[in-house]
Amino acid sequence: MGKKLAITGNQALAEAMRQINPDVCAAYPITPSTEIMQRFASFVSDGVVDTELVTVESEHSAMSACIGASAAGGRVMTATSSQGLALMWEMLHIASGMRLPIAMTLVNRALSAPINIHGDHSDGMGSRDCGWIQLYSENAQEAYDNIFQAVRIAEHEDIRLPAMVCMDGFIISHSIESMEFLPDEVIRDFIGEFKPKYPLLDVDKPVTYGPLVLPDFYIEFKRAQHEAINKAKKVTLEVAREFEKISGRSYGLFEPYRLDDAEIAIVLLNSAAGTAKDVVDDFRNKGIRVGLLKPRLFRPFPYEEIAEALGDAKVICVFDRADSFGGFGPMYMEIASAMMAAGSSPLMVNKIYGLGGRDFMPEDAEAVIKEMTGILDTGKTGTLKEYIGVRE
Amino acid sequence: MKLKGWKELEIGAIIPEAGNAEQYNTGSWRASRPQWIEENCIQCLFCWIYCPDSSVTVKDSKRGEFDYGHCKGCGVCAHECPGKKGKKAIVMVEEGN
Amino acid sequence: MSTPLRLKELSKKEDLLTGGHRMCAGCGAPIAIRQVLLAADVPLVAANATGCLEVSTTIYPYTAWKIPWIHSAFENAAATISGVEAMYKALKKKGKIDRKIKFIAFGGDGGTYDIGLQSLSGAMERGHDMVYICYDNGAYMNTGIQRSSATPFGANTTTCPAGRVIHGKPQKRKNLTRIMAAHDIPYVAQTTPAHWRDLMTKVRKALEVDGPAFINILAPCNRGWRTPTNNAIELCRIAADTCFWPLYEYENGKLTVNYKPKEKKPVTDFLKTQGRFKHLFSPDSKDLLKQAQENTDHEWDKLLREAACWAEETGTTEEGK
Numbered sequence: 162m163g164k165k166l167a168i169t170g171n172q173a174l175a176e177a178m179r180q181i182n183p184d185v186c187a188a189y190p191i192t193p194s195t196e197i198m199q200r201f202a203s204f205v206s207d208g209v210v211d212t213e214l215v216t217v218e219s220e221h222s223a224m225s226a227c228i229g230a231s232a233a234g235g236r237v238m239t240a241t242s243s244q245g246l247a248l249m250w251e252m253l254h255i256a257s258g259m260r261l262p263i264a265m266t267l268v269n270r271a272l273s274a275p276i277n278i279h280g281d282h283s284d285g286m287g288s289r290d291c292g293w294i295q296l297y298s299e300n301a302q303e304a305y306d307n308i309f310q311a312v313r314i315a316e317h318e319d320i321r322l323p324a325m326v327c328m329d330g331f332i333i334s335h336s337i338e339s340m341e342f343l344p345d346e347v348i349r350d351f352i353g354e355f356k357p358k359y360p361l362l363d364v365d366k367p368v369t370y371g372p373l374v375l376p377d378f379y380i381e382f383k384r385a386q387h388e389a390i391n392k393a394k395k396v397t398l399e400v401a402r403e404f405e406k407i408s409g410r411s412y413g414l415f416e417p418y419r420l421d422d423a424e425i426a427i428v429l430l431n432s433a434a435g436t437a438k439d440v441v442d443d444f445r446n447k448g449i450r451v452g453l454l455k456p457r458l459f460r461p462f463p464y465e466e467i468a469e470a471l472g473d474a475k476v477i478c479v480f481d482r483a484d485s486f487g488g489f490g491p492m493y494m495e496i497a498s499a500m501m502a503a504g505s506s507p508l509m510v511n512k513i514y515g516l517g518g519r520d521f522m523p524e525d526a527e528a529v530i531k532e533m534t535g536i537l538d539t540g541k542t543g544t545l546k547e548y549i550g551v552r553e
Numbered sequence: 554m555k556l557k558g559w560k561e562l563e564i565g566a567i568i569p570e571a572g573n574a575e576q577y578n579t580g581s582w583r584a585s586r587p588q589w590i591e592e593n594c595i596q597c598l599f600c601w602i603y604c605p606d607s608s609v610t611v612k613d614s615k616r617g618e619f620d621y622g623h624c625k626g627c628g629v630c631a632h633e634c635p636g637k638k639g640k641k642a643i644v645m646v647e648e649g650n
Numbered sequence: 651m652s653t654p655l656r657l658k659e660l661s662k663k664e665d666l667l668t669g670g671h672r673m674c675a676g677c678g679a680p681i682a683i684r685q686v687l688l689a690a691d692v693p694l695v696a697a698n699a700t701g702c703l704e705v706s707t708t709i710y711p712y713t714a715w716k717i718p719w720i721h722s723a724f725e726n727a728a729a730t731i732s733g734v735e736a737m738y739k740a741l742k743k744k745g746k747i748d749r750k751i752k753f754i755a756f757g758g759d760g761g762t763y764d765i766g767l768q769s770l771s772g773a774m775e776r777g778h779d780m781v782y783i784c785y786d787n788g789a790y791m792n793t794g795i796q797r798s799s800a801t802p803f804g805a806n807t808t809t810c811p812a813g814r815v816i817h818g819k820p821q822k823r824k825n826l827t828r829i830m831a832a833h834d835i836p837y838v839a840q841t842t843p844a845h846w847r848d849l850m851t852k853v854r855k856a857l858e859v860d861g862p863a864f865i866n867i868l869a870p871c872n873r874g875w876r877t878p879t880n881n882a883i884e885l886c887r888i889a890a891d892t893c894f895w896p897l898y899e900y901e902n903g904k905l906t907v908n909y910k911p912k913e914k915k916p917v918t919d920f921l922k923t924q925g926r927f928k929h930l931f932s933p934d935s936k937d938l939l940k941q942a943q944e945n946t947d948h949e950w951d952k953l954l955r956e957a958a959c960w961a962e963e964t965g966t967t968e969e970g971k
Contacts, residue, residue, distance in 0.1 A: 184740040187733060213736040213745055218772030222729035225769065228722050229733025235741055237733075255722050260565035300566050321564060357565050361718040361734055362741065364693035364751055367571040371721035372708035374566050381559035389564075532724060566710060574670035574707070574714035582675060598657035602846050603883050605680040607669040618903035623669030625677030628880030645880075 163339050163341040163408070167200045170301040170333035171292035173340060174240070174326075175200035175310045179210055180348040180465045183264075184355070187215035187226035191245040192278045193330040198240050211273060216238055216304070220245035223369040224252035225265075231261035234360025234395045237264065242330060248285045250291065256323045257292025257386065259346055259370055260332070262315035265293075266308060269431070269482075270330040271517040279518020280330035285459075286483035286491040290494065294324035294385055294393050295460040299416075299435050303376040304328040307457075308411060313400045321358060329432040331518060347407050370497030377430035397458050412462040416455040417470050423452030425533045426474035426507075428496055430456055433504050433521040441525040462495050467501035471496070476508045476533045482515045489546055508536055511546040525549055575623075579606065583626030585645045587619055595641035600630035652691040660688050660769050664716065666914050671714035672706040678869035679703050679785045680887070682843040683756065685785055686867075687717070688963045689850035690857055695738075695911055696732035696754045698723035699761030702792040702871075703785065709880035721888055725765040727755040728773035728782055748940045752857050753780040760790040760799035762870045763826045774833045774862045781856040784826065786873035795874040796821075801823040804938050805926045807874070812929035822945050829865040831900045837863035841908075844886035848897055857899070868895045869881030876925020885923060893950040894921040898957070904964065917946045 168176070175197045178186070188198040198214075205214045215230075217223045223239055231237040231445050241249065244269060256263050269285050271277040285295060294357060296311055307326040315324040343351075359368045374382060393413060401412040418438055420426060422531035434455035444451045454470060456462075471477060477500070481490025488494070493511035500507060513527055515521045529549065536542050563569060594616065601609040601616060610617040610623035633644040653659050666687040673680045679702060687694070688849040695718045698704040704721045708795060722730045731753050741747040757766055762784040770782060789807050790796040797807040803822045811820040831838045836859040839852040849867065854884035865916040868889055870882040879883065889895035890909055894917055897909040921927040930938050 184735045184744075187736070211740070213740040213743075215727060215736045215776065217731060217732075218775075222726060223771050224727035224733075225729035226720055226733030226736065229730035229735075230737040230740075231733075232720050233695075233737035233741075234732040235737045237737075251723060252726070258565065259567075259722070266613060275631040292717055305734065338677060340565070358564070361695050361720060362738055362747060362751065364695065364718060364749065367716055367718045369571070369713035369715055369719050370565070370707055371704075372566055372568055372710045372713060373705045374710040377556060378566070378710050381557070381562055382714060384559040385564065390561075396599070501626065562930035568708070568713045570713070572666075572714065573670040574712040574718040575668045577670035577672075577712050579672065582896060586712055596658075598661055601658055601661055602685065603681055603843070605673060605675075605677050605684075605882075606671070607665045607667065607684065611661040620669060620762055626879075628878075629681070629882055634882040634884050645765055 163343040165339055165341050166242055167339045168301065169335055169337050170304055170328050171196035171268065171335065172200060173301040173305040173432055174308060175229065176342060177305050177417065178238060179204045180345050180402070181238065181309070181312060181352060182210045182245050183212050183238040185213045185215065185227070186239060186302060187217050187223045187230065188239045188241070189217055189220045189245060191242050192222070193270055193334045194266065196241045196334070197266055197268070200309055202483050218246040221252060223257060224249040226260060227257065227263045228252060231256070231263050232259065233362045234356040234357035235285055235542045237263045238265065238267040240268070242268045242397050243272055243284045246288055247272060250458045253288055253291035258382070259524070260321040260389070261323060264308065264312045264315055265323065265324045265325040266280070266304070267327045268330045268334045269327050277517040278330070280332050281484040282514045285325070285327045289460060289491060291388065292322065292455070293460060294322055294390065295458070296324065296326050297430050297457055298328040298527060299340050299431055299455060301328070301333055304333065305340060306404065306408060306412065309348060310397070310400045310404050310412070314393055314396050316355065317396045320389050320396060322390055322393070327431070332432045339385055343408060351404070351407055389423050394458065397544050408550060412457065412458060414458045414466050416457060416471065416510065418453040418455065420452035420454060420470055423450050424473070424537055425449070425451040425530065426471050426477045426479065427451070427453060427526070427530065428454045428456065428479045430480070430492060433480065433482065436521055436523055437526040438524050444530055449534060451533070456492070464499040464502055467496065468499040468505060471500065472503070472505060474507050476537045478510050478512060478529055478533050480512050484513050484516065491528040509541050510536070510542050513546065513548045514550060528532035570639065578623045579625055583624060583648050585628065585647045586621065586627045587626065587630050587643050587645050588643050589619060589626065590644065591635045593640045597634065597635060599635065600643060601632045603629050603630065603633050604611050606620050652854065655847050663688055666716045668708065668714045669710065672709060672903060673702060676872050676882055677702070677784055678787065678871065678882040681882065682849065682867045685843055685849050686853050689853035690752065690855065692750055692752045693717070694752050694754050696756060697721070697727045697734065698755070699727035699757035699766055701761050703756055703758065705792060708879065713904035724761055725767060726769045727757045728770040731755040732773040732779050733774065733780040735780055742899050747935060753778070755780060755782045757782070757784055758792070759786040759788060760783060760798045762945050763799045763824050771833065772852060773926060774830065774835050774864065775863050779861055781853070782867065784866045785849045785869035787869045787875050791874045793872045795893050800826065804930050807926070808871055811873050815938055817929055818920060825949065827866045834903060835862045835864065836902055837900065840889060840895070841897050842868040842886035842895060844883045845897060845909065846888065852899060855899070874926065876928070877923060888915070888920045888923060891915045891948065892917045894920045894946055896950060896953055898953060905957045906955070907953055917943050920944055
């Protein structure tokens with residue numbers, strides 16, 4: 162089917178954007194996502210795409226221009242990282258509140274201060290409540306596959322919400338790996354034509370976007386938004402089934418890895434999950450019943466499905482590559498909510514790892530799983546939230 | 554008026570009915586009302602061009618009655634009215650009188 | 651054919667900003683906006699920065715706008731409309747749209763001089779085909795009369811109140827119109843709604859250029875200026891007659907002063923009409939009034955000198971315009 166190439170994560174996403182050929186892109190440079198737009202700009206300059214590229218003066222304006230362009234009535238994309246996403250924060254809420262299906266690639270990077278350009282999930286998790294659909298990706302292949310699916314989910318008539326596809330900065334964005342590309346016409350057919358809803362450019366049917374909504378209506382709109390994003394669970398699965406037909410690659414709401422009959426479960430997002438899978442295999446070979454769950458759809462969060470997948474585990478360790486200072490990591494809070502709502506009460510611990518791009522090594526996963534076997538034996542957890550790989 | 558429930562509203566708070574603010578009455582804000590005295594009117598239409606509330610009706614280039622459903626009684630029209638021979642074509646009268 | 655700029659002809663056009671909006675009685679902004687919309691003979695799509703105009707014209711479920719309109723946030727009307735305009739270009743290129751549409755953004759002085767300046771500057775530099783209209787009422791009126799960089803020297807606002815030690819705003823206002831002219835865009839102008847023909851001519855010129863244009867319109871606010879509700883238009887005339895708010899334009903960089911009062915009135919004629927300057931007229935504030943006059947004179951002289959240079963260079967007399 163598709164052709165295989167060794168390529169970086171950023172190049173893969175730029176290639177995906179070329180294939181999507183959006184009507185408008187508005188973006189601003191920021192490490193480590195810059196290369197996506199940089200490569201895309203050369204597609205624009207060479208006439209390989211017919212996108213209007215708006216090279217704005219800030220990420221705030223990037224998202225503002227995306228909002229204007231999307232409301233105008235066409236397909237819109239952007240890319241950013243870290244501080245860029247933080248500067249967009251105000252506008253992220255407005256994109257989702259206006260129900261505009263903008264697609265974004267987020268190359269995950271740590272937040273300042275201190276300034277750091279490397280990969281962690283603080284940016285993505287920090288925008289958790291902005292009303293965007295979030296899909297996380299372990300590697301370049303997943304990021305490439307996810308962005309097409311994100312466009313379909315976002316533009317689905319029951320949803321009409323913006324979506325971001327996340328992948329780890331540098332670890333994936335700048336590393337070369339072998340992956341498969343789908344043919345242009347296959348992608349074109351898969352994503353289909355953009356169907357505008359209330360386009361501003363229809364001057365014969367003038368609409369007002371962004372009115373002042375007082376307490377008499379505000380909560381109704383928020384309730385409707387919750388309903389719409391929750392429908393993304395079902396649509397994500399439908400779109401994944403269609404995507405499997407064109408690619409042979411299957412996706413779900415999350416990826417369970419050797420979770421059946423697992424007594425110990427670890428939850429890990431993005432690239433670190435790949436590292437830990439080998440370690441899980443090693444323990445399994447030793448007869449220890451350990452499994453891994455790698456979330457994919459983080460917003461909306463599939464609480465029931467995840468609780469069911471983790472149902473048999475007696476000990477769960479949730480890894481977070483982002484922190485909520487003075488609280489548990491964001492992923493831990495979601496998993497704990499899922500288990501509690503399902504009436505399960507496994508022993509749960511939270512490990513904060515890899516902030517600011519600190520490597521997550523197989524030895525780290527190994528040490529944690531060993532610790533979990535101890536908890537399983539004694540039935541006692543120590544400190545619930547701990548940092549791993551930190552010098553004393 | 555029964556307010557719409559969350560399933561009935563347009564998505565994203567979009568208002569598809571352009572200019573429906575016309576249905577909203579701001580005339581009740583008035584403390585004083587402009588009165589048009591036709592015989593003093595030279596049809597300059599300054600009242601129309603300077604009205605903040607689009608409340609001077611004009612048909613075939615001639616002004617008609619005020620739109621009291623929207624006029625807030627600011628008095629800009631009366632202030633700007635040149636009138637005829639020193640007599641204003643718009644005067645402000647206290648509401649309720 | 652565009653509608654002749656005569657009130658009898660213009661009055662045959664549909665008002666694109668309806669009554670029933672909730673701007674204060676006697677507000678200058680809707681007068682200016684109505685004139686802007688009446689001047690246009692092409693379909694418009696508008697973006698609006700957060701502010702009085704935005705809030706009061708679109709209280710859900712009502713909208714006073716009969717043109718496609720979008721508000722997204724405070725600081726980004728220029729960026730938002732630049733996205734709309736980019737989509738227009740994209741869809742036109744793809745043959746999905748063929749009509750001529752023009753793009754316009756509205757912002758108050760807070761949303762334009764202050765928080766929206768970066769977004770505005772960026773959009774102008776990128777050369778979008780758009781007109782940015784600032785309605786300048788000289789403070790953050792929507793939030794309750796806080797000082798902005800457009801607030802005139804000496805004005806009393808809630809964040810630069812006239813006190814015993816500090817007598818209103820200690821700084822001069824920013825000259826945004828000239829900052830926009832420094833962007834070397836095809837058209838920049840300043841006007842008032844009292845000078846409706848001047849305003850509408852300028853809007854037409856701004857819409858006719860292929861590229862970005864900026865117009866700064868004085869818009870009296872009776873709440874913030876502490877004036878009666880009936881004299882917004884008169885205040886605009888006095889502002890021009892005192893040269894507090896000169897009417898001028900830059901066409902492809904060439905400056906023309908559009909109105910030179912026969913007799914330039916003292917700036918106190920403008921200041922004394924408004925409660926926000928009342929404290930400047932106390933016996934111990936003579937220096938402040940002197941300063942206010944000097945500020946006005948300085949800006950006006952600078953404008954005249956520059957206009958004279960242009961007239962000399964292009965061989966036209968200033969009065970020829």
